[in-house]
Amino acid sequence: MREELLSVGIDMGTSTTQLVLSKLHIENMASSFTVPRIVITDKEVVFRSDICFTPMLEDNRIDAQKIKAFVEEQYEKAGIKKDEIQTGAVIITGETARKENANEVLLTLSGFAGDFVVATAGPDLESIISAKGAGAHTYSKEHSTRIVNIDIGGGTSNLALFSSADLIDTGCLDIGGRLIKLDQQTHQITYIAPKIKQLIDLKGLGLSLGQRVTPDDLQPVVQEMVHLLEESVGIRPQSEFYNTIVTNKGLKLDRPIPCISFSGGVADYIYNEATGDVFQYGDVGILLGRAIAESPLFGQMTIVRSVETIRATVVGAGSHTTEISGSTITYTEESFPLKNVPILKLAWSDEEGSEQHLAKAISDKLNWFKLNNDLQRVAVAIEGKKNLSFQEVQKYARGLHAGMAELIEREYPLIIIVRHDMAKVLGQTLYALLNYEKDVVCIDSVLVDNGDYIDIGKPIANGKVLPVVIKTLVFN
């Protein structure tokens, strides 16, 4: 059995917007003599769109209509219809995510770009997606090593640290190629981002709007930006300004990181020598790329060439956001996709005790999800056990049943996400406790945490598995 999923990735970044179409190949890797094990065996990018500048309206809002027209045009070029798309992600990245109408744009596209395409953004997820698109997590797995990928775009540098394919940490800095813009003809500075302005003032570099500059004039500030990047990966002691430049958080640096890769638009000028005018894009991207190539980042760390540079995020969004649930699961509900369901992940201490303890923990924590006393739809996530007895399954089911009483009253199905392989029996046990009257969706082998949201798509592989996308939303 082989099956294909057509997945779309759309990335709206600070400076550019692009789209890719990927095919995810799905196969049952287990022998015929055991329970199925369905996995994504291959990810193949089948179409890469043109790269356009992210269209902006005059009041600094994203032009949703232009984006929509761009997407339509690219679909036509690729020769596909939007209803052929089964999964994927629309991601608004970098500074763009902070625009007022970002959410509205996502909604416009979400309805447009296929049935199970999700709207998602946020620096953590962006770091992970771009690093996967760049191939860093594959490299860490194949070489059994630790690697940090820095995705340097127009407005932000997103860091993700992987160790043997496991994600260790993410971080984000306000460093990018378009934080200083200048006029291509006159070479006058037209824009300096606030944090970079602070940096210039702090270091007394004396650059200001309207000033006519040469590459040499900009070298000191670009050098400061590179220093901050060196600090972010632990090869230079952290300065006071480091905490200011961090967008939300930096990497925790408890162990040295041997390898580094780069993606994002600036990466092209790190790996390759630029030809022609360094101000051809009217920004400092090329200068930043060159300075990184000459910095200790290159001398002290093993440089890994990324498989994608400027397209890393969009390829990551198209190829690396969809996961497959475990292959023995329970669902009695048929109205997929379920979208944007927030996750309530219980602490291990909640699970260890009696069923009453579990029930109380769930009902207490469900209060977090109440808005004006109204309970939203929530998916309850537990760790579960690796090899448990039928009694233990029943204990879990009774605890969940009692704890989710308030959710049971709602019309939507009960959604349970377990880490260990036990979802089929747990789902069946719960369904029995509910007298087969209330729908249950119980999936396993999916890692989630508090603060995550989950989308669950229509069953694939003869109904054996459900595709899921785990995401973190910055909105709300």
Added chain:
Amino acid sequence: MNEKDLKSMIESILADMVGDKVKETAQAPQVAATPQPVTTAPAQPVASATVVSDEILDDITEIDLRKLLLVEDPEDREGYLKMKEKTPARLGVGRAGTRYKTITSLRFRADHAAAQDAVFSYVSEEFIKEMNLVPVQTLCVDKDQYITRPDLGRQFSDETIATIKANTQNKAKVQIMVGDGLSSAAIEANLRNIIPAITQGLKMYGLETGNILFVKHCRVPAMDVIGDVTEADVVCLLVGERPGLVTAESMSAYIAYKPTVGMPEARRSVISNIHSGGTPAVEAGAHIAEMIKNMLERKASGIDLKN
């Protein structure tokens, strides 16, 4: 062939499978104590007086081999352990000179012994009673005959067939049976968890299960006879798998739609590797229930079900 001969025959087959060890023992017979009781030289008298202690040695089979790395000063401990996580193979056992370390040697023999025990022991009568199974047996009279005469392990006496008929519902939708097969340990380890998971799952699909048979000295095709005798639509046999050095507690479920004596093997569906390190018994049970439902719906099993 008596039990001793049989044991030593199996032992030598197993020893062949780990050729290195055989070579080792052959090169240094004075050091390696041969495991075969039949060839062991008389034990040498112990020089000092024996002291009897109440202490109990640690059970070395309790050690999780996947987490045990015996290589001294490995270049990349984390990477090695990560690799070991993915396989039950005895990787990273280190060495003492050109040999295994003592612990590796002992563990190998302990696992080997557990495998043998699983074959030669019986499922206890209390267990059969506790699980409320209806005990019957094939034409084999003992384990030796069971091992050497596979044909007898799939046949029943007329009397036994009468017992089966009397204790089962005729033309049931589902008939579950349990067989000791080559591992009684597998049955005792998994049955308590898998039976309630199967029955609960079947109930969800509106299917009832009647009495469950327990067949002593059972070969897989015994289920075909049960199919003919009970005329059940689906027969599900839970049977102990041939034990290996990874686990002696692995169980399989063989399931067939209207099995009948002489049918092609391709009509059986199999879920194997049900044990604590493989598919958990409860999860397998839930899966089996769904599989049975699909067979009833599509009136097919085995390869026919896949097409």
